[in-house]
Amino acid sequence: MKTSEIRQRWLDYFGERGHTVVPSASLVSEDPTVMFTIAGMVPFIPYLTGLIPAPYPRATSVQKCIRTNDIEEVGKTPRHGTFFQMTGNFSFGDYFKEGAIGYAWELLTSAESSGGYGFDEKDLWVTVYKDDDEAIALWKRIAGLPDERIQRLDKDTNYWSTGHPGPAGPSSEIFFDRGPAYGADGGPATDDDRYVEIWNLVFMQYAIENVTSKTNFDIVGELPSKNIDTGLGLERVAFLKQGVENMYEIDQVRPVLDRASELSGRRYGAVHDDDVRMRVIADHVRSSLMLMSDGVTPSNEGRGYILRRLLRRSVRAMRLLGVDGPSFPELFTVSRDAMSASYPEVSQNFDRISQAAYGEEDTFLHTLESGTSILDLAVDSSKKAGKDVLAGDTAFLLHDTYGFPIDLTLEIADEAGLTVDRDAFDSLMSQQKQRAKADAKSKKSHVADLSVYSAFRAHGETQFLGYTEMTAESRVLGLIVDGVSVTSASQGQTAEVILAETTLYAESGGQDADKGTIVGNGYELEVLDVQKPVKGLISHTVKVKRGVVSVDAGATTVVDAGYRRGARQAHSGTHVIHAALRQILGPNAHQSGSYNKAGYLRLDFSWNQALSRETLTEIEEISNNAIRDNLEVVTRELPLDEAKSLGAMALFGEKYGDVVRVVDIGGPWSRELCAGTHVSTSAEIGMINLVNESSVGSTNRRVESLVGLEAFDDLTAERAIVRELTSSLKTPREQLPSRISDLVTSLKQAEKKIKEYESRAQAQRVPELLASAQTVGSIRVVAEALNDVATADDVRTLVTTTRDRLGSEPSVVALAANVKGRPVIIVATNQAARSAGVHAGQIIRTAAGVLGGGGGGKDDIAQGGGQDVTAIPAALASVVDAVKA
Template structure:
């Protein structure tokens, strides 16, 4: 039974039983506390918690999910994967335990010919929360299960809550017994790989209070009980396909086979190689799906997770003996395995491929440079006579350069060194702890979204700002310091919930409107406008005068200058995007944007810098569109109709069934967009492209000023040019040549000055040689020479003196003030080094006296500090080190 068939059977089964079929949400979660959609229930959380009224009584979905907390287990167990699909059915105050249990048992055990999954009842076990007698009775009634096939488990495995006050309830899990070949008898309680959990039924029936872990109070039953279930698609697939694990199913195995072919290794012949191939198969699929949802590799957030998956893939291929690029073969194998269920991986493959290949090329260079850094660290460790590579070096390579720790361990081992893995792990643990604390603080900050539920229950906030800048409305609610209040007075910061508003809430890359909210006896300055939950707009305000209360009549007033600038900038973003696609081709696809009054920024997929000529052409095409006074139209339609029309859905954006299409000049610019726009393109005024830069291995960024801000910037440049023409007495068109001439003359003069200064310093060598004193059997020159242009000049002088001291053991230590700070450079000749005198040790001793640090090679080394008055004592320290 193919994975696509399992999906079809699931959706058909629940669709036929009155469930609304909800398409999978993006892997990029709407929840600000989550990087990704980590479970099938995530898109339904607002309905399950009662924050947002559910639009349907029951629903079903097959949800794409990403989890990387157990990434180190990937490839080692039969069921751990970073990308997986969760089949779910949900009830919002509709059916409860008996319905959920009945549906699950019917689908699992019905014959395949009748649309079921065809599991044999004798292979299925269930677990329940230890005190949930009701569930046990229902399993006996519905499924006819005997007591010995039902196991009571503790709260840590069979009880669900968010960890915060709110809905909670017991769980019941369904397991498949793979047979004695895979472990001991005893049921799921044995926690053995023999029993594979395939379905979890969550019964949300209680309201829990404050508390940590298992220690919380149950406040009572929920007025509306909910059902949240999840069946693991991949787990069912590997069982139904008769393969050993998650990695051998139809959606994953083709990549594994390609890795085997490219490496010349056989799957199933070597445990370590098998793990590596499974890692590759999993990570390539996960990366493909993330990039199909608009994630690009970066150094933070979601992009960092993607980058880690891609780099672990490269590393695994290297451990299989393949050092050449392989993504050009691995990713098409995954695309072909996934496109039946997810056509976007095929239609967007050109963009996905550019991102993947660009990241692979970059990381292969990183591996080369990281290896160089590691080689230096290994050499230093060996020279120092140590046997252990410093753990902080290994961590730096891992954390800063993305150099895998296992590669560091391998290279160190080849050099006869070890790495303090415990110390490295401690550094990693500290980093993860800090990251978790940060995530926890963000979650805590947003944990009280329930404060909005009473307002959202009154309906959605009506946005009138497309047509009006002013709207009469009513204050539905006030929030101060996270709590609902009845009023707010002058000086307070508050959130205001209104029935209607003309103020635009930040979204789609467009900043929130500036403006005011006024009413009888009060005035509020709008600081921000957001959508904390779907369908609800919240205004963060400062009460500048009077007192505002719930139920008051109010009027929203958008700052017209701000809105005009914002519409100009947002429409300019569309024109720049269209110009990019016209000039570079359709693969130059927008991957992010930001705009506010007078400014726009657009990120787009492209893997090389734009030439000056190309940037000028983009700017000209966009401004020609402004000049042509193109009509800007907006239409509301369903999403499928919009896509059929050719409207572009931008990555990272979320769209409902009904969307707004913004068209500028016909099909030339046709995008899904909820932002505010001008009515005709000439209203934009002027677009001034001010920068173009890299924001990743396959992403570029354009920034432009728009309207009056663009004019002011050009006027400022004109003033600078005018001043230069006047000062240099040169016509404007000749300025580039004149400035180039002046720069060349300046560089020539600097070279002559440097040559003169070096000559002056070289003349001091004989006198410095004369200062040599004998310490033991070593000739030592230790002198302060005053100020020098740079430490390079000081280094040249030191080596010049050393050459004049002959073959006897010799040490030269010269100190100077360079750039306002004291510096000392120490050099030794071969016979001094033979006597055990090291320049690096002497420089470090001198630098310590100067209040700084230093060191270097045995033949020449440098130190510095901050206390110039200590230079004589620093030179004495060198002499003492020789004796």
Template sequence: MQTAEIRRRWLDYFGERGHTVVPSASLVSDDPTLLFTVAGMVPFIPYLTGLVPAPYPRATSVQKCIRTLDIEEVGKTPRHGTFFQMNGNFSFGDYFKKEAIEFAWELLTGSEQDGFYGFSPDDLWVTIYEDDDDAFRFWKDTAGLPDERIQRLGMDTNYWSTGLPGPAGPCSEIFFDRGPAYGVDGGPATDDDRYVEIWNLVFMQYLRGEGRGKNDFEILGELPRKNIDTGMGLERVAFLKQGVENMYEIDQVRPVLDRAAELSGKRYGADHDDDVRMRVIADHVRSSLMLMADGVTPSNEGRGYILRRLLRRSVRAMRLLGVDTATFPELFPASRDAMKAAYPEVDTDYARIGRLAYGEEETFLKTLESGTSILDVAVEKVRTSGGKKLEGDVAFQLHDTFGFPIDLTMEMAEEAGLTVDRSAFETLMAQQRNRAKADARAKKTLLADLSVYSDFRAKGETVFTGYEFLETDGTVLGIIVGGESVQRARVGDIADVILTETSLYAESGGQEADAGRIVGEGFELEVLDVQRPVKGLVSHKVEVTKGEVGVGDAATSIVDAAWRRGATQAHSATHIIHAALREVLGPQAHQAGSYNKAGYMRLDFNWNQALSPATRTEIEELSNNAIRNNLEVETKVMPLTEAKALGAMALFGEKYGETVRVVEIGGPWSRELCAGTHVSRSSEIGLINVVSEASVGSSNRRIESLVGMDAFRDLATERAIVSRLSTELKTPREQLPERIAGLMASLKEAEKKIAAYQSAALGERIPGLADAAVRRGGLTSVIENLGTVASADDVRTLSLGVRGRLGNEPAIVAFFADVAEKPIVIVATNDGARALGVRAGSMVSIAAGVLGGGGGGKDDIAQGGGTSVAAIPEAADALRAALPA
């Protein structure tokens, strides 16, 4: 049974039983505590927890998920996958435990001919929470399983909660027994790979209180509305139904594995280590494909870093298979073709995805060359010192800074006859993970604070009127101060105020929140920020500047008209520049993020090379022509499917409901899904002045522009500068570039002559400095402060000249100087001095330490520096004191 067929049967089964079929949400999660959608229930959390009223009593979905906590286990077990699909059915206060068990058993064990999955009941085991007698009874009544195949397990495995106060409850898991060839007998309680978990049923029936972790907490009572959250692993069922050994061999994954085998000349199944590498490649390529299809781009932080890590692990695995050249142009199309039946967007958007993937691979292959050079230096240093082990901090630096995989470091060190201090490396990695966990805990606490909004959201949604009005009358629905819901806020308080209606735009879609005020009888609030903490609710962060405000008070939201005008200009300018980019560069120049506020906008777009001055000018002219042509800006509200059919562009990573707002500028020329505020005609933008275009990653560029009066003021400033230059240089404006180029050339020539005169003058000092040499204990020394010198090269030349002047007698020359307001020291020794144990590198270390810096070099000449010119006399004394008596 193909994976797509398993998916279809699931949705058909539950759809026919009254469940609303909900499309998969993006892999990019709305939850601020999560980088990705990590489970099928994540999009439904607001409904399951009661934070937002559920729009339907029961639902079903096949949700795309990404988990990276077990990334090191990928390829080693039959079930660990980074990207996976979770089939889920959900009840929001509708049916409960009995019906959930009946649904699961019927779909699993019903015949394939009748549209079910056809598992034999003899192969299935069930676990329940140790005290859940209801579940035990329902399983007996529904499935007729013998008692020994319904195992009671503890809270660690069969009790669900978020780890925070809120919904909780027992769960029941269904396992498939692969048979004695795969492990020991005894059921899921043995925790053996023989038993594969395929379905988990969570019965949310209790309210848990505060506690420590997953096991230690108090049950406060039953929930008023009990919920069902179940999940069946699509890939796990697929590998069982397709009769293969693991999830990497199913129809949606195996083609990449086979292509990796062909490219490497290895045979899958011949060597355990190579098999693991091929499975890693198959998993990571598919996971990367799906992440990029949802708008994630490689970067050095957040989601982009996870994607980059997956891509680089794939490159590393191919290298360990013996392939050093680019392979993504072969591997990614294989994954695309395997996944496009279920997710057509991976095919329709493949030009962008492929360009991102291929560019990242090319960059990392160059990084591997750089990392290899650094590793070679470190290895040589260890070998020179007689050591046998590469320090853990070197391995960690290669991993953390260059993305150099530890396995690759260990492999290359072993080739050089060295080991790697893996223990020290793991310690540093653990410290990094702890820092990340601490950050995640802080974010989790932030999510917990969102529970304060649940009572407000239960009363309805905030109505946004700002598209039509700058002022709106409403009522204060709630007030939050210091994370606590309160009845009143007074002068000086910083509070979050929720209104029933507001004209103030909440930050979203790249547009900054509106500036403005909220006023009422006896109070005035300055609006500091506007956000949507939960779906359907607008919260205004305010400072109470007059009187006091209370829950239930009438309140009028007032938008700063000048700010809104600038914001609409900037947001519409963003759409215009996006359309101009695509017209000039082609449709692959797709928006990857934006930010706009009054007078300013920036837009990130998928492109991997700098724009030429001519191209940048063309984009700017095209944008301003669109303004001059006074194009109509029209907004329409329509179903998402209709908007997509119309060709409206969506921003990758943004979430859209079933009904969307489409903004058109000049009809189809610019047609995008957008909830922001816009001008009514393009001429209202006034002017677009592109001020910069630069890289923000290996495959993304950023274009920035000033808009409206800010654009005019910037151009006026440039005009004033040009006018002043023209006057002072007595040169017409159009001839300024040639005039300035001539002046620069003359200046460089003068600087060369001055440098030559200075060098000659320094050379004339050699005899005098040599004559000032001090002879003590068989060693001649010249230690002097030269004062201000143009360059370190001049100091080096002078030191070598004086050393040569001193002849063959043991001698050391040490010159200090002020170069560009920074102290430097250069020490030169001859053969006689080195025979006495006086080495330049050691002397520089002593002097540089006093100067507040460091340095090094060879035994005959070395250079150092520091931070304090004033410390030069003290450093010279320290060096003299270090010479042999």
């Protein structure tokens, strides 16, 4: 049974039993504290917790999920995967335990010919929470399970909660017994790979408080409305139904594994380590494909970093299999073909996906090449020093700065007869992870408890009237101060205001929030921000400028007309530039992010090379021609499928409902799904002035533009500069470029001559320095302070020149100077001094310490610095003392 068929059987079964079939949400999580959708129930959490009233009594879905917390275990166990699909059926105050258990047992054990999964009842076990006698009785009655195949377990495995006060409840899990060949008898309680968990049923029936851990909390009563949340692991059922050993061998994953085997010439099943690498490749390529299909692009932070890590781990694994060249064109194509039956969008978006993936692989292959060069130098240096261990900080530098995998460092070091100081490397990695966790915790602590909004959301959605109105009458539904619901807020306080209706636009879709005011009888509020903390609810952050605002008070929202005009210009300008980009570069130049506010916009798009000045000029010209042509801007609300059939572009990572807003500029020339505010005709945009183009990753570029009056003001400022230059240089405007070019050439020639004069002047100081040499033991030492030295490079030149002029007898040169207010000291030794045991790197640490700083370098030359320029004489004296020692 193919994975796509298992998926469709699930949806058909529950759809026929009154469940609303809900499409999979994006892998990009809407929860600001979580990067990805990590479980099938995540999109339904607002309904399960009562934050938002459920729009249907029962639902079903097959949700795409990503988890990377166990990434190091991928390939090593039969069930660890980064991308997986979780099927779920949900009840919001409708059926409860009996219905959930009945549905699960029927679907699992019904014959394949009647739409079921055809599992043999004798192979199925269940676990329940130890005190849930009700569930045990139901399993016996509905499924006829004997006592020995029902196991009672504790809260750590069979009790669900969010980890916070609120809804919770016992769970029951269904396991498949793979047979004695896979492990010992004893059922799921043995925690053995023999028993594979395939279905988890959560009975959300209690309210809990005083939560201190996953297993320590107080049950304070039953919920007024009990919910069901169940989930079946699609990949786990697939490998059981397909008769293979693990999830990496199912029909959606195995083709990539097989292609990796073909490319490498390594047979799957022959060598354990090679098998793990092939499974890693198969998993990571599929996960990357699905992430990029949902709009994630490789970068150095957040979701993009996780994607980059998956891609680079794949490249690394291929290299360890002996494949040094590009492999993604083969692997991603195979993964696309395997996933398209369930997710047609991966084929529809494959040009964009493949461009990003291939560009990332090419970049990382170059990184590996440069990293290998750096590692080779480090290995050579270690061996020359007689060491058989490569320093852990070197391995960490390669990993952290260059993205060079530790596995490759270990491999190359081993080939050279060295080991790597893993303890030091692991310690540095641990420190980095702790910093990252602390940063994540800090960010998370600033996210408000969304439960405060549930009572307000229960009144319904906030009506946004701002598309057609600039002011609107409403009433105050609620006030929040410091995350707590209050009845009033007075002058000077900052608060959140929840209204029944508003004309103020909440930040979304790349458009910044409106500016404006909210006024009522006896009060005035300055609007600082407008957000959507939960779906369907708009919250206004305000400063109370005058009076007291109270719940149930009348309120009038007033949009700042000038700011809104600028925001409309910028948002419509974003659409125009996007259309112009695609006209010039083609359909692969797809928007991947945007931000616009009054007077300014930026647009990120998928592309892997810088745009030439000529291309930017052409894009700007097309955009301004569209403005000049006064194209009509039309907005329509249409069913999502109809909008897409008309060619309206959906932006990756954006969430869309069943009915969407389509914005046309010039008909199909620019047709996008967009909930932002827009001008009526393109002429109202005024002007587009592209001011910058830059990279935001190996496969993404960014253009920035000023819009409207701000664009005109910037051009006016440039005109003023041109006028000043023509006046100062006494040159006509059209001759300015050549005149400035001539001046720059002359300046460079002058700087070169000055440098030559300075070099001669420095060289004339060498005899004086040689004359200052003193003999310390058997070593000649020059330790002098320099005056009138501009840079550390000048000091270094004098140090090396003086050392070379001292000849072959053991010599040390230490020169120090005040460079831009800070002390700099450089020490150099010749070969004879080093043979006598005198090393520059050792000396510099002592001297720099005297200066109140630090330093480092090699045995032949080292540099240090500090804070105290008055300590230069003492630092030089410490050099002499170090040579004496």
